Amino acid sequence: MPELPEVETVRRGLVQAMEGRRIERAEVNRPDLRWPLPEGLAERLGGARVTLLRRRSKYILADLDTGESLLIHLGMSGRMLVSGVTLGRFHLDHPVPQKHDHVVLHMEGGARVTFNDARRFGAMDLVRTDREAAHWLLAGLGPEPFGNAFNEGYLVAALKARKSPIKTALLDQHLLAGLGNIYVCEVLFRAGIDPRRAASRIAAARIAALVPIIREVLSEAIEAGGSSLRDHRQADGELGYFQHAFRVYDREDAPCPACGTPIRRIAQGGRSSYFCPQCQR
DNA sequence: ATTAGACCCTGATCGC
DNA sequence: TGCGATCAGGGTCTAA
Numbered sequence: 176m177p178e179l180p181e182v183e184t185v186r187r188g189l190v191q192a193m194e195g196r197r198i199e200r201a202e203v204n205r206p207d208l209r210w211p212l213p214e215g216l217a218e219r220l221g222g223a224r225v226t227l228l229r230r231r232s233k234y235i236l237a238d239l240d241t242g243e244s245l246l247i248h249l250g251m252s253g254r255m256l257v258s259g260v261t262l263g264r265f266h267l268d269h270p271v272p273q274k275h276d277h278v279v280l281h282m283e284g285g286a287r288v289t290f291n292d293a294r295r296f297g298a299m300d301l302v303r304t305d306r307e308a309a310h311w312l313l314a315g316l317g318p319e320p321f322g323n324a325f326n327e328g329y330l331v332a333a334l335k336a337r338k339s340p341i342k343t344a345l346l347d348q349h350l351l352a353g354l355g356n357i358y359v360c361e362v363l364f365r366a367g368i369d370p371r372r373a374a375s376r377i378a379a380a381r382i383a384a385l386v387p388i389i390r391e392v393l394s395e396a397i398e399a400g401g402s403s404l405r406d407h408r409q410a411d412g413e414l415g416y417f418q419h420a421f422r423v424y425d426r427e428d429a430p431c432p433a434c435g436t437p438i439r440r441i442a443q444g445g446r447s448s449y450f451c452p453q454c455q456r
Numbered sequence: 457a458t459t460a461g462a463c464c465c466t467g468a469t470c471g472c
Numbered sequence: 473t474g475c476g477a478t479c480a481g482g483g484t485c486t487a488a
Contacts, residue, residue, distance in 0.1 A: 178481060209464075209483080233482075251482045252466075275466085294465045296482050312483095339459060348483080355481055404481065424481095445461075447479085 177249045178355030179233060179320065180396035184415060185255050186230045192257045192286040193237065197224045202279040208292060209250065212278075213301045219243065220280065232316050232352035236307065244304045246312065250296030260286040316352040320389050325351065327383035334374040334382055341377060342370035343444045345385075354389070357402060360424045360449045361392050369455045370448040371441070395420065423449040 177185065201220035206212060213219070223239040230236070235255075237245040247255070258268050271279075271289075278290040278299065290299070302310045317333075318324035330351075337344045344350060345359045354362070363370050365388045368381060396402060400415035404425070418425075422432050427440040431451035440447050 181481070248482080250465095251480065253482090292465095293467065294480090294482085296464070298483090337458080343459085357481060402481075444459090446481095 177233060177253070177401070178358050178396075179230075179353030180358070180393055180399075180417065181401035181415065182233045182235060182249065183230055183397050184401040185249070186228055186235050189235070189255060189257065189288060190228055191262070192260055192282055192288055193225045193280075194228050195225065196286075197222065197283040198280050199283050200281040202281065204277050204279075208277060208295050209248075209298045210300075212299055216278075216299070216301065219301055220245065231313060232319065232348065233355070234313065238304055242304055243301045244307055246298070246300045246302055246307075246310065247290070248298040248312070250292060250294060250298065252294040253290065253292035253297035256289045256291060258287045258289065260284075315349050317348060317350045318352065320351060320353050320393055325386065327386050330386055331379045331382045334377070337374035339374060340370060340443055341368055341372050341374045342448050344374040346444070346446075351389075353393070356446050357404075357421070357424045358389075358392055358396065361422060362389050364423045364450060364455060365392065367455055369452075370443060370450050372456075423451060425449065 198220050199222075201217045203212060203217045219241070220239075223241045225237050226240055227238040228235065229238065233248060235247040237247070239245065249255070258271075260267055273291060275291050275293045276289050277292060280288040282288060290297070298312070300310070300312070307313060318329065333350050334341070334344055342359055342363065345354055345362070346356065360370070362385065366381065366385050368377060396417040399417035399420065400413065402417040402421070403414035404418060423438050426438045426449060428437045430436070431438055431454055434451065434453045436451055436453040438449055439452050440449050442448070
């Protein structure tokens with residue numbers, strides 16, 4: 176489901192229900208998601224206070240006052256839904272229990288935060304906060320798109336060594352953390368680059384131009400509350416609306432917004448790439 | 457080290 | 473209405 180903008184949207188949606196609040200009780204309904212859940216997860220969460228909610232790449236990190244952080248990945252179909260709270264005029268509820276509600280956090284004050292994930296490609300783990308950078312899921316991640324370590328020089332150097340298509344290279348989380356299939360397609364369209372082009376053979380100036388484009392696309396998507404395809408929801412159940420701004424993703428045969436040429440869909444690395452054969456070279 | 461492909465799992469959709 | 477094939481925003485692991 177979620178790429179960086181969706182994860183950031185979910186994180187923001189969880190702040191009010193979780194930050195500064197104690198987890199009164201944690202309900203863990205199965206022993207594993209993608210991987211086994213950590214030993215004693217329910218006991219280690221119960222009674223802990225959430226001090227801060229952060230995001231690294233497509234992971235959400237909930238720092239606890241126990242010295243541990245809860246690491247959450249939503250995979251393809253994971254959701255975090257808040258219920259049992261009133262936000263302004265709206266009372267959020269989530270008729271429980273739903274199929275695939277794997278972990279439920281009962282927060283002090285009555286809010287519930289439910290991790291629901293039909294496909295179970297998602298993950299949860301506990302890590303000592305002061306050693307989180309060494310966690311096996313986080314250690315190999317590339318720079319954050321909005322961080323200082325991600326810049327023109329870095330990207331040009333990193334892509335120079337890549338013979339794979341630019342599409343696949345930008346999806347590699349070791350090279351750059353946070354992009355997924357949707358936003359890579361949209362970025363390459365805005366940059367006018369054919370997704371099949373070998374990364375190493377694209378002129379440095381065109382690679383450099385990707386840096387601000389990547390930030391622009393991600394910023395706009397975050398601003399829109401992410402993209403809601405199929406059943407993705409923000410934490411408050413609202414839908415993001417960036418999908419209405421897609422220029423190529425999921426628009427096979429529809430006219431290119433720039434030139435009218437039908438958008439093409441091809442498979443790369445087992446995923447669909449959408450592009451305009453006229454505008455992207 | 458890089459790259460392609462299989463694989464993980466459930467659910468929605470489409471053509472017949 | 474049913475059935476199989478295909479596809480889906482994630483990532484890991486293996487083999488070459």
